[in-house]
Amino acid sequence: MDQLNSLTHDELVRFFRRKKAEISCMEEPHIFLRQLRDHDLVPEDLYKVTKRRSKKRIEDGSFRNYIKLPNAENPSGSNEGERQGKNQAQTKKAKKRKIADKKADEEEAGPSSGTRQKKADTEPMSSLLLHRGEVLVTCGDKRGTLDPDKLGKGEKCIFSEDRWFSPGEFERFSGKGSCKNWKTSIRYQNTTLQKLIKDGHLKCPRIYRRSRSKTDESSDEYITDEEEEEEEEGEEEEEENSETAHLSTLPTLPVSCGSVSGVLHKSRFSGGSRSKSIRTEERWFTPEEFVKQELTLTDGHWKKDILCHGKTLDYLVKKKILCIHSVQCKCDCCDPKDPLAQNNDDVCFICDSDGELVCCDECPRAFHNDCHLPPTHNNSSGDKWMCTFCEWKINQRMWMHMSLEQVLKSPINQNIMRCEYLLLCLYKEDVSRVFTKDPLTTVSGYSSVRSNPMWLDRVKDKLQRKLYTTVGEFVDDIRLIFQNRDKDVGMLGSRLSEIFEQKFLTCFKIQ
Numbered sequence: 253m254d255q256l257n258s259l260t261h262d263e264l265v266r267f268f269r270r271k272k273a274e275i276s277c278m279e280e281p282h283i284f285l286r287q288l289r290d291h292d293l294v295p296e297d298l299y300k301v302t303k304r305r306s307k308k309r310i311e312d313g314s315f316r317n318y319i320k321l322p323n324a325e326n327p328s329g330s331n332e333g334e335r336q337g338k339n340q341a342q343t344k345k346a347k348k349r350k351i352a353d354k355k356a357d358e359e360e361a362g363p364s365s366g367t368r369q370k371k372a373d374t375e376p377m378s379s380l381l382l383h384r385g386e387v388l389v390t391c392g393d394k395r396g397t398l399d400p401d402k403l404g405k406g407e408k409c410i411f412s413e414d415r416w417f418s419p420g421e422f423e424r425f426s427g428k429g430s431c432k433n434w435k436t437s438i439r440y441q442n443t444t445l446q447k448l449i450k451d452g453h454l455k456c457p458r459i460y461r462r463s464r465s466k467t468d469e470s471s472d473e474y475i476t477d478e479e480e481e482e483e484e485e486g487e488e489e490e491e492e493n494s495e496t497a498h499l500s501t502l503p504t505l506p507v508s509c510g511s512v513s514g515v516l517h518k519s520r521f522s523g524g525s526r527s528k529s530i531r532t533e534e535r536w537f538t539p540e541e542f543v544k545q546e547l548t549l550t551d552g553h554w555k556k557d558i559l560c561h562g563k564t565l566d567y568l569v570k571k572k573i574l575c576i577h578s579v580q581c582k583c584d585c586c587d588p589k590d591p592l593a594q595n596n597d598d599v600c601f602i603c604d605s606d607g608e609l610v611c612c613d614e615c616p617r618a619f620h621n622d623c624h625l626p627p628t629h630n631n632s633s634g635d636k637w638m639c640t641f642c643e644w645k646i647n648q649r650m651w652m653h654m655s656l657e658q659v660l661k662s663p664i665n666q667n668i669m670r671c672e673y674l675l676l677c678l679y680k681e682d683v684s685r686v687f688t689k690d691p692l693t694t695v696s697g698y699s700s701v702r703s704n705p706m707w708l709d710r711v712k713d714k715l716q717r718k719l720y721t722t723v724g725e726f727v728d729d730i731r732l733i734f735q736n737r738d739k740d741v742g743m744l745g746s747r748l749s750e751i752f753e754q755k756f757l758t759c760f761k762i763q
Contacts, residue, residue: 264293386743387454389445391438392501394426395683397743398440404455410438411743413684419445439498442506442561500573505560510546516560516574519598523586524576525554528594536595536616539565601639602679612639623679625672625712644673644759651761659760660724664715670759671715671726677755678708678730681748687733706732727756 268275275284387398389410396412403409408416417425419434431437435446435456448454499505505516507530514537520529528536537545539554549557555566568574577586588594596611602623609618610628613636621628625640647669654662664671682688688708711729720726730752734745756762 267291386747387440389438389440391423391434392426392428394422396422397747398438399743400454404457406457414686437498442498496571496573499560499568500571505568505573507542507558507560507565509543509552509558510549512542512545514542516558516565517598518574520585520594521574522577522581522583527585530558531597531616534615602676604683610637612637612642614638614642617641625676626716640669640672640676643669648759648761653761653763656762659762660722660727662723664720664723664726665718667723667760668715671720671723674730674752674755674759675708675712675715678748678752681751682708684744686744687748704732708733723760 271287274287387400389396389398394412396410396417399409399411401409403419408418408421410417410419410422412422412425419438423429423431423434423437426437428437433446435449436444438445440448445454445456449456503518505518507514507516512532514530514532516530518529520527523529525538525540528538528541530537530539530542532542532545539558543549543552543554543557546552546557555569556564558565560568565574569576577583581587596616597609597618599606599618600609600620600623601617602619605620607620609620610624611618617639619628619639628637679688690707690709691705706729711726711733714720714729715726720729731749734749734752
């Protein structure tokens with residue numbers, strides 16, 4: 253409908269009076285202009301200049317004085333080229349809306365449990381980030397803990413290896429300085445900070461945003477809808493390229509097939525469908541075996557049904573993120589001399605390094621002799637050996653529930669295995685080995701502020717030398733480790749302390 257050709261001045265006035273309630277709710281000029289454009293009251297060429305880039309300018313500014321409503325009785329006609337441009341823009345928007353609606357329908361009514369799981373996983377993310385007060389992030393091969401409050405205030409907010417970094421400093425520290433875009437190179441559970449900021453899970457102040465030249469800041473900058481769409485598409489493409497580049501640097505990738513999830517190890521994947529390259533909590537699988545674990549998938553194929561961040565393994569192979577050797581390849585991965593060796597991990601479960609390992613016969617875990625509790629011994633008799641994690645899992649079903657007071661007063665010699673299990677869990681979580689060694693040798697001036705230092709190796713030594721008499725004494729020493737450390741590692745200590753308290757209640761079945 254071309255209202256400008258049919259409405260008189262009085263009819264226009266009546267139109268605005270009917271819409272005054274809607275107009276009063278519009279806080280931003282470009283929304284008002286968009287409504288005028290949608291009712292054909294402003295031609296497309298005058299609508300091109302739509303909104304200001306800076307939020308402050310939107311609040312303090314006003315419409316450009318040369319934007320005027322055309323005379324209702326003498327409207328300015330638009331040429332054929334403008335109409336074609338308008339039709340193309342509307343078609344482009346319609347396509348984007350159609351794609352977005354299709355994705356929303358799939359998430360809401362999709363038959364696969366994998367879709368439901370993905371939707372469920374995204375819902376608690378905001379509460380996790382906002383309420384836990386800490387975010388474990390990675391950039392390259394570096395790990396750190398991000399403080400959302402400090403990020404929002406523009407302070408150094410990432411703690412890694414006993415130092416605080418700004419996001420840009422952490423990017424350079426991890427060797428990713430050439431990326432010059434910390435929002436895409438720093439990640440939380442393989443989700444970029446750019447997406448977390450865009451979705452509102454994190455707040456980022458102006459000083460952290462991409463800087464513009466002084467010339468840009470001093471001039472009023474406007475962008476059209478098409479420019480804004482192109483910019484968004486460019487950011488999405490940049491994020492996808494960054495994600496692809498990021499995945500190529502990781503030694504392992506999280507994968508899923510429906511409701512079944514696991515971790516794919518690139519070093520084992522060279523044999524493709526023949527190699528046991530995907531590890532779950534229970535065992536190692538080849539890609540073909542892993543697909544069969546999803547019972548609802550009757551005719552699955554590992555190349556298209558195993559996903560990594562929504563991308564198929566076939567896509568990752570084509571992008572050369574994963575590499576498959578030829579069928580004739582005779583390397584250890586493609587043609588192992590001992591196929592049974594693929595049933596266990598290639599690195600120690602506790603310290604994540606290779607060497608001479610002892611393999612558990614009940615689970616995929618493997619350990620160095622000194623990393624396991626109790627220390628392992630060479631099994632020359634050939635008998636099956638079971639790690640402490642598996643022993644705890646089997647015995648835990650038979651233990652009775654107890655009160656906290658009963659547990660703390662229990663003799664340590666009747667609960668050695670449970671204490672060893674708790675200690676192993678803490679060793680596993682202390683990736684940076686902040687709480688493992690004696691702080692007197694690693695932290696300068698520590699003895700002057702802490703009179704009774706404690707660390708994991710010391711607790712391990714006391715437990716092996718039978719210096720504890722009750723479970724309560726063991727628990728007190730563990731808690732002392734996290735109470736003693738300074739504020740620089742306070743967040744990491746809080747996280748480990750929380751893990752210990754949760755596992756302590758579960759391990760001893762405390763009611």
